[in-house]
Amino acid sequence: MGKPLKESFSELKAFHSLVRKLSEIAPEALAEKVVKENQQGLLKYTREPVGVAAIFSPWNYPVLTCANMLITSVLAGNSVVIKHSPYTPIIGKHFEEAFKFAGVENIVRELMIMHTDAVKLYQLPEIGFVGFTGSTEVGRNVHDELADHRFIDYTLELGGNDAAYIAEDADIELAAKETMFGAFYNAGQSCNGIERIYVHHSIYDDFLNKAIKYALTYEVGDPLKEGTTLGPLTLPDLPEAIKQKVEDSAGQGGRIIIGGLPCTDSEGKGRFFEPTIIADAQNDMSMMVKNKFNILLEKYRCLKLLDQLLV
Amino acid sequence: MNTIVKECYESHKSWEKVPLGKQIFIQKLTLKDERIKVVKKAAEYFLKVFSLSYY
Numbered sequence: 001m002g003k004p005l006k007e008s009f010s011e012l013k014a015f016h017s018l019v020r021k022l023s024e025i026a027p028e029a030l031a032e033k034v035v036k037e038n039q040q041g042l043l044k045y046t047r048e049p050v051g052v053a054a055i056f057s058p059w060n061y062p063v064l065t066c067a068n069m070l071i072t073s074v075l076a077g078n079s080v081v082i083k084h085s086p087y088t089p090i091i092g093k094h095f096e097e098a099f100k101f102a103g104v105e106n107i108v109r110e111l112m113i114m115h116t117d118a119v120k121l122y123q124l125p126e127i128g129f130v131g132f133t134g135s136t137e138v139g140r141n142v143h144d145e146l147a148d149h150r151f152i153d154y155t156l157e158l159g160g161n162d163a164a165y166i167a168e169d170a171d172i173e174l175a176a177k178e179t180m181f182g183a184f185y186n187a188g189q190s191c192n193g194i195e196r197i198y199v200h201h202s203i204y205d206d207f208l209n210k211a212i213k214y215a216l217t218y219e220v221g222d223p224l225k226e227g228t229t230l231g232p233l234t235l236p237d238l239p240e241a242i243k244q245k246v247e248d249s250a251g252q253g254g255r256i257i258i259g260g261l262p263c264t265d266s267e268g269k270g271r272f273f274e275p276t277i278i279a280d281a282q283n284d285m286s287m288m289v290k291n292k293f294n295i296l297l298e299k300y301r302c303l304k305l306l307d308q309l310l311v
Numbered sequence: 312m313n314t315i316v317k318e319c320y321e322s323h324k325s326w327e328k329v330p331l332g333k334q335i336f337i338q339k340l341t342l343k344d345e346r347i348k349v350v351k352k353a354a355e356y357f358l359k360v361f362s363l364s365y366y
Contacts, residue, residue, distance in 0.1 A: 019365075074349075095357065099353045107326050127316065
Protein backbone atom coordinates (compact mmCIF):
# COMPACT_ATOMS: atom_id res chain seq x y z
CA MET A 1 0.00 0.00 0.00
CA GLY A 2 3.02 2.25 -0.37
CA LYS A 3 4.37 2.35 3.16
CA PRO A 4 8.10 3.19 3.28
CA LEU A 5 10.33 0.22 4.08
CA LYS A 6 11.40 1.53 7.47
CA GLU A 7 7.80 1.98 8.58
CA SER A 8 6.85 -1.44 7.18
CA PHE A 9 9.53 -3.13 9.25
CA SER A 10 8.39 -1.16 12.28
CA GLU A 11 4.94 -2.61 11.80
CA LEU A 12 6.34 -6.14 11.61
CA LYS A 13 8.37 -5.54 14.77
CA ALA A 14 5.24 -4.33 16.50
CA PHE A 15 3.48 -7.50 15.35
CA HIS A 16 6.31 -9.54 16.84
CA SER A 17 6.01 -7.69 20.17
CA LEU A 18 2.25 -8.14 20.10
CA VAL A 19 2.48 -11.92 19.70
CA ARG A 20 5.07 -12.19 22.47
CA LYS A 21 3.07 -10.03 24.87
CA LEU A 22 -0.27 -11.70 24.20
CA SER A 23 1.31 -15.14 24.56
CA GLU A 24 2.79 -14.04 27.86
CA ILE A 25 -0.42 -12.71 29.36
CA ALA A 26 -2.84 -15.21 27.83
CA PRO A 27 -2.62 -17.89 30.55
CA GLU A 28 -3.59 -15.46 33.28
CA ALA A 29 -6.05 -13.46 31.17
CA LEU A 30 -7.92 -16.58 30.08
CA ALA A 31 -7.72 -18.47 33.36
CA GLU A 32 -10.79 -19.13 35.46
CA LYS A 33 -11.22 -16.68 38.28
CA VAL A 34 -13.03 -17.78 41.40
CA VAL A 35 -14.96 -14.85 42.84
CA LYS A 36 -16.56 -16.59 45.77
CA GLU A 37 -16.62 -20.12 47.11
CA ASN A 38 -18.42 -21.25 50.23
CA GLN A 39 -20.90 -23.87 51.43
CA GLN A 40 -23.69 -22.28 49.38
CA GLY A 41 -21.86 -22.65 46.11
CA LEU A 42 -19.19 -21.45 43.77
CA LEU A 43 -19.12 -18.19 41.83
CA LYS A 44 -16.49 -17.92 39.12
CA TYR A 45 -15.66 -16.28 35.82
CA THR A 46 -14.71 -18.47 32.90
CA ARG A 47 -13.54 -17.38 29.47
CA GLU A 48 -15.04 -19.47 26.73
CA PRO A 49 -14.53 -19.24 22.97
CA VAL A 50 -17.50 -18.07 20.93
CA GLY A 51 -16.91 -20.02 17.70
CA VAL A 52 -15.78 -18.20 14.59
CA ALA A 53 -14.56 -14.61 14.80
CA ALA A 54 -15.07 -12.51 11.66
CA ILE A 55 -12.32 -9.91 11.35
CA PHE A 56 -12.45 -6.99 8.92
CA SER A 57 -9.02 -5.42 8.47
CA PRO A 58 -7.96 -2.18 6.76
CA TRP A 59 -5.06 -1.42 4.43
CA ASN A 60 -3.23 1.27 6.40
CA TYR A 61 -1.67 -1.11 8.96
CA PRO A 62 -2.48 -4.39 7.22
CA VAL A 63 -0.53 -6.68 9.55
CA LEU A 64 -0.92 -5.07 12.94
CA THR A 65 -4.60 -4.17 12.86
CA CYS A 66 -5.44 -7.68 11.68
CA ALA A 67 -3.19 -9.32 14.27
CA ASN A 68 -4.71 -7.34 17.15
CA MET A 69 -7.95 -9.28 16.89
CA LEU A 70 -6.64 -12.40 15.17
CA ILE A 71 -4.08 -13.44 17.79
CA THR A 72 -6.36 -12.75 20.74
CA SER A 73 -9.21 -14.69 19.13
CA VAL A 74 -7.08 -17.71 18.30
CA LEU A 75 -5.41 -17.82 21.70
CA ALA A 76 -8.87 -17.80 23.27
CA GLY A 77 -9.83 -20.92 21.33
CA ASN A 78 -11.77 -19.42 18.45
CA SER A 79 -11.22 -19.89 14.76
CA VAL A 80 -11.08 -16.81 12.55
CA VAL A 81 -12.16 -15.72 9.10
CA ILE A 82 -10.34 -12.65 7.78
CA LYS A 83 -11.95 -10.23 5.36
CA HIS A 84 -9.01 -8.02 4.48
CA SER A 85 -9.03 -4.80 2.50
CA PRO A 86 -9.11 -5.26 -1.29
CA TYR A 87 -5.98 -3.05 -1.33
CA THR A 88 -4.02 -5.54 0.81
CA PRO A 89 -5.68 -8.93 0.25
CA ILE A 90 -2.48 -10.96 0.38
CA ILE A 91 -2.11 -10.41 4.11
CA GLY A 92 -5.21 -12.47 4.90
CA LYS A 93 -3.91 -15.31 2.74
CA HIS A 94 -0.52 -15.04 4.37
CA PHE A 95 -1.99 -15.41 7.87
CA GLU A 96 -3.99 -18.41 6.66
CA GLU A 97 -0.85 -20.07 5.36
CA ALA A 98 1.12 -19.25 8.50
CA PHE A 99 -1.34 -21.12 10.69
CA LYS A 100 -1.48 -24.01 8.25
CA PHE A 101 2.30 -24.18 8.46
CA ALA A 102 2.02 -24.18 12.25
CA GLY A 103 -0.04 -27.35 12.03
CA VAL A 104 -3.67 -26.30 12.27
CA GLU A 105 -6.22 -26.39 9.43
CA ASN A 106 -9.23 -24.12 9.20
CA ILE A 107 -8.37 -22.16 12.31
CA VAL A 108 -7.53 -19.09 10.26
CA ARG A 109 -9.04 -18.64 6.80
CA GLU A 110 -9.05 -15.78 4.38
CA LEU A 111 -12.47 -14.74 3.12
CA MET A 112 -12.80 -12.94 -0.20
CA ILE A 113 -16.23 -11.36 -0.17
CA MET A 114 -17.78 -8.07 -1.21
CA HIS A 115 -18.59 -5.50 1.46
CA THR A 116 -22.23 -6.00 0.59
CA ASP A 117 -22.02 -9.64 1.65
CA ALA A 118 -20.82 -8.75 5.12
CA VAL A 119 -24.38 -8.67 6.46
CA LYS A 120 -24.90 -12.24 5.32
CA LEU A 121 -21.72 -13.17 7.16
CA TYR A 122 -22.94 -11.66 10.44
CA GLN A 123 -26.13 -13.70 10.21
CA LEU A 124 -24.39 -17.08 10.09
CA PRO A 125 -24.92 -18.79 13.45
CA GLU A 126 -21.31 -19.97 13.55
CA ILE A 127 -20.07 -16.38 13.76
CA GLY A 128 -19.74 -15.46 17.42
CA PHE A 129 -17.73 -12.25 17.22
CA VAL A 130 -17.14 -9.44 14.73
CA GLY A 131 -14.03 -7.27 14.76
CA PHE A 132 -14.00 -4.25 12.46
CA THR A 133 -11.23 -1.71 11.91
CA GLY A 134 -11.97 1.19 9.59
CA SER A 135 -13.98 4.36 9.21
CA THR A 136 -16.49 5.62 11.73
CA GLU A 137 -19.26 5.57 9.12
CA VAL A 138 -18.78 1.94 8.20
CA GLY A 139 -18.32 1.08 11.87
CA ARG A 140 -21.72 2.60 12.56
CA ASN A 141 -23.19 0.44 9.80
CA VAL A 142 -21.63 -2.67 11.34
CA HIS A 143 -23.13 -1.72 14.70
CA ASP A 144 -26.60 -1.17 13.21
CA GLU A 145 -26.56 -4.28 11.04
CA LEU A 146 -25.48 -6.47 13.91
CA ALA A 147 -28.10 -5.04 16.22
CA ASP A 148 -30.75 -5.66 13.57
CA HIS A 149 -30.00 -9.36 13.38
CA ARG A 150 -28.13 -10.81 16.33
CA PHE A 151 -26.81 -10.05 19.79
CA ILE A 152 -23.16 -11.02 19.55
CA ASP A 153 -20.04 -9.28 20.76
CA TYR A 154 -18.15 -6.97 18.47
CA THR A 155 -15.20 -4.62 18.60
CA LEU A 156 -14.95 -1.47 16.49
CA GLU A 157 -11.62 0.27 16.04
CA LEU A 158 -12.51 3.44 14.18
CA GLY A 159 -10.94 6.53 12.71
CA GLY A 160 -10.35 9.73 14.60
CA ASN A 161 -9.59 13.41 14.27
CA ASP A 162 -6.84 13.52 16.83
CA ALA A 163 -5.51 16.72 18.30
CA ALA A 164 -2.30 17.64 20.12
CA TYR A 165 -1.82 20.58 22.47
CA ILE A 166 1.55 22.27 22.91
CA ALA A 167 1.66 23.91 26.32
CA GLU A 168 3.49 27.10 27.20
CA ASP A 169 6.28 25.27 29.04
CA ALA A 170 6.78 22.54 26.43
CA ASP A 171 10.15 21.65 24.94
CA ILE A 172 9.32 23.29 21.62
CA GLU A 173 12.00 21.55 19.59
CA LEU A 174 10.96 18.12 20.83
CA ALA A 175 7.26 18.92 20.48
CA ALA A 176 7.71 20.05 16.89
CA LYS A 177 9.73 17.00 15.97
CA GLU A 178 7.37 14.51 17.59
CA THR A 179 4.14 16.07 16.40
CA MET A 180 5.40 16.19 12.82
CA PHE A 181 6.35 12.53 13.18
CA GLY A 182 2.87 11.77 14.51
CA ALA A 183 1.30 13.72 11.68
CA PHE A 184 3.22 12.44 8.69
CA TYR A 185 3.89 8.85 9.72
CA ASN A 186 2.46 6.51 7.07
CA ALA A 187 1.73 9.64 4.99
CA GLY A 188 -0.86 10.61 7.59
CA GLN A 189 -2.88 7.50 6.86
CA SER A 190 -3.23 6.50 10.51
CA CYS A 191 -6.37 6.36 12.61
CA ASN A 192 -4.39 7.83 15.51
CA GLY A 193 -2.38 10.30 13.46
CA ILE A 194 -2.19 13.89 14.68
CA GLU A 195 -4.53 15.96 12.54
CA ARG A 196 -4.82 19.16 14.56
CA ILE A 197 -2.27 20.92 16.73
CA TYR A 198 -3.28 23.56 19.24
CA VAL A 199 -0.40 25.77 20.37
CA HIS A 200 -0.21 28.18 23.28
CA HIS A 201 -0.12 31.71 21.88
CA SER A 202 3.14 32.60 23.62
CA ILE A 203 5.10 29.97 21.69
CA TYR A 204 3.02 29.85 18.53
CA ASP A 205 5.49 31.40 16.08
CA ASP A 206 8.48 29.57 17.50
CA PHE A 207 6.65 26.23 17.31
CA LEU A 208 5.43 26.93 13.80
CA ASN A 209 8.96 27.67 12.54
CA LYS A 210 10.31 24.49 14.08
CA ALA A 211 7.40 22.43 12.75
CA ILE A 212 8.13 23.75 9.25
CA LYS A 213 11.77 22.79 9.65
CA TYR A 214 10.88 19.20 10.52
CA ALA A 215 8.07 18.88 7.96
CA LEU A 216 10.49 19.88 5.20
CA THR A 217 12.86 17.06 6.13
CA TYR A 218 10.40 14.46 4.87
CA GLU A 219 11.64 12.80 1.71
CA VAL A 220 8.85 12.04 -0.73
CA GLY A 221 9.56 9.07 -2.96
CA ASP A 222 9.56 5.40 -3.82
CA PRO A 223 8.65 3.53 -0.62
CA LEU A 224 11.06 0.75 -1.55
CA LYS A 225 14.03 3.11 -1.41
CA GLU A 226 15.90 3.35 1.89
CA GLY A 227 15.87 7.15 2.15
CA THR A 228 12.13 7.61 1.60
CA THR A 229 10.27 8.89 4.63
CA LEU A 230 6.97 9.90 3.02
CA GLY A 231 5.32 7.36 0.76
CA PRO A 232 2.41 7.68 -1.66
CA LEU A 233 -1.26 7.86 -0.77
CA THR A 234 -2.91 4.48 -1.08
CA LEU A 235 -6.29 5.36 -2.51
CA PRO A 236 -6.33 6.79 -6.06
CA ASP A 237 -8.69 9.68 -5.42
CA LEU A 238 -7.04 10.98 -2.26
CA PRO A 239 -4.61 13.54 -3.74
CA GLU A 240 -7.34 15.51 -5.49
CA ALA A 241 -9.72 15.20 -2.55
CA ILE A 242 -7.11 16.55 -0.15
CA LYS A 243 -6.24 19.36 -2.53
CA GLN A 244 -9.88 20.41 -2.51
CA LYS A 245 -9.90 20.42 1.28
CA VAL A 246 -6.78 22.57 1.38
CA GLU A 247 -8.40 25.06 -0.99
CA ASP A 248 -11.51 25.10 1.18
CA SER A 249 -9.36 25.82 4.23
CA ALA A 250 -7.61 28.68 2.48
CA GLY A 251 -10.98 30.10 1.52
CA GLN A 252 -12.06 29.95 5.16
CA GLY A 253 -9.08 31.90 6.47
CA GLY A 254 -6.41 29.24 6.85
CA ARG A 255 -2.85 30.16 5.90
CA ILE A 256 -1.06 27.53 3.81
CA ILE A 257 2.49 27.66 5.10
CA ILE A 258 4.04 24.80 3.17
CA GLY A 259 2.77 22.25 0.64
CA GLY A 260 -0.85 22.04 -0.33
CA LEU A 261 -0.60 20.24 -3.63
CA PRO A 262 -0.47 16.69 -5.03
CA CYS A 263 2.98 15.79 -6.30
CA THR A 264 5.07 12.97 -7.74
CA ASP A 265 8.47 11.61 -6.83
CA SER A 266 11.68 12.86 -8.42
CA GLU A 267 11.08 10.59 -11.41
CA GLY A 268 7.59 11.96 -12.01
CA LYS A 269 5.88 8.84 -10.70
CA GLY A 270 3.36 8.03 -8.01
CA ARG A 271 0.50 9.79 -6.24
CA PHE A 272 1.87 11.80 -3.37
CA PHE A 273 0.83 14.86 -1.45
CA GLU A 274 3.28 17.48 -0.28
CA PRO A 275 3.85 17.71 3.46
CA THR A 276 1.40 20.46 4.29
CA ILE A 277 0.91 22.81 7.21
CA ILE A 278 -2.02 25.17 7.44
CA ALA A 279 -1.69 27.81 10.13
CA ASP A 280 -4.28 30.04 11.79
CA ALA A 281 -6.97 27.43 11.45
CA GLN A 282 -10.24 28.00 13.24
CA ASN A 283 -12.36 25.38 14.91
CA ASP A 284 -15.33 25.89 12.60
CA MET A 285 -13.32 25.31 9.43
CA SER A 286 -14.46 22.27 7.49
CA MET A 287 -10.99 20.78 7.75
CA MET A 288 -11.11 20.92 11.53
CA VAL A 289 -14.36 19.07 11.99
CA LYS A 290 -15.40 15.64 10.93
CA ASN A 291 -16.81 15.55 7.46
CA LYS A 292 -19.56 12.99 7.42
CA PHE A 293 -19.76 12.97 3.68
CA ASN A 294 -16.22 12.05 2.92
CA ILE A 295 -14.93 9.18 4.97
CA LEU A 296 -11.60 9.17 3.20
CA LEU A 297 -10.71 12.64 4.27
CA GLU A 298 -12.00 12.12 7.73
CA LYS A 299 -9.55 9.34 8.40
CA TYR A 300 -6.71 9.66 6.03
CA ARG A 301 -6.04 13.25 5.16
CA CYS A 302 -2.35 13.93 5.41
CA LEU A 303 -2.25 17.61 6.04
CA LYS A 304 -2.09 18.94 9.55
CA LEU A 305 -3.50 22.07 11.05
CA LEU A 306 -2.05 24.48 13.47
CA ASP A 307 -4.32 26.59 15.55
CA GLN A 308 -3.77 29.29 18.08
CA LEU A 309 -5.42 28.45 21.35
CA LEU A 310 -6.12 31.50 23.44
CA VAL A 311 -5.82 30.56 27.09
CA MET B 312 -18.42 -18.10 2.33
CA ASN B 313 -20.83 -20.41 4.15
CA THR B 314 -18.62 -23.45 3.56
CA ILE B 315 -15.48 -21.76 4.85
CA VAL B 316 -17.26 -20.51 7.97
CA LYS B 317 -18.70 -23.96 8.66
CA GLU B 318 -15.28 -25.58 8.22
CA CYS B 319 -13.78 -23.06 10.61
CA TYR B 320 -16.53 -23.69 13.14
CA GLU B 321 -15.91 -27.44 13.05
CA SER B 322 -12.20 -26.87 13.56
CA HIS B 323 -12.86 -24.49 16.41
CA LYS B 324 -14.65 -27.26 18.34
CA SER B 325 -11.44 -29.28 18.55
CA TRP B 326 -9.17 -26.22 18.76
CA GLU B 327 -10.90 -24.93 21.88
CA LYS B 328 -10.08 -28.22 23.62
CA VAL B 329 -6.38 -27.76 22.91
CA PRO B 330 -4.74 -26.48 26.06
CA LEU B 331 -3.46 -22.93 26.00
CA GLY B 332 -0.07 -23.81 27.40
CA LYS B 333 1.75 -25.66 30.10
CA GLN B 334 1.62 -22.77 32.52
CA ILE B 335 -1.88 -23.45 33.79
CA PHE B 336 -2.78 -26.85 32.37
CA ILE B 337 -0.81 -29.51 34.16
CA GLN B 338 -0.85 -32.48 31.90
CA LYS B 339 1.42 -34.25 29.46
CA LEU B 340 1.46 -32.27 26.26
CA THR B 341 3.49 -32.18 23.14
CA LEU B 342 4.68 -28.73 22.19
CA LYS B 343 2.53 -28.53 19.09
CA ASP B 344 -0.54 -29.29 21.18
CA GLU B 345 -0.44 -25.93 22.91
CA ARG B 346 -2.28 -22.98 21.47
CA ILE B 347 0.47 -20.56 22.45
CA LYS B 348 3.05 -22.69 20.70
CA VAL B 349 0.96 -22.84 17.54
CA VAL B 350 0.51 -19.06 17.53
CA LYS B 351 4.24 -18.49 17.99
CA LYS B 352 5.04 -20.94 15.23
CA ALA B 353 2.59 -19.20 12.89
CA ALA B 354 4.15 -15.84 13.74
CA GLU B 355 7.58 -17.29 13.11
CA TYR B 356 6.51 -18.39 9.64
CA PHE B 357 4.78 -15.08 8.98
CA LEU B 358 7.93 -13.10 9.80
CA LYS B 359 10.24 -15.49 7.97
CA VAL B 360 8.63 -14.54 4.67
CA PHE B 361 9.89 -10.99 5.30
CA SER B 362 13.37 -12.30 6.21
CA LEU B 363 12.79 -11.58 9.88
CA SER B 364 13.33 -14.02 12.72
CA TYR B 365 10.90 -14.52 15.59
CA TYR B 366 13.69 -15.51 17.99
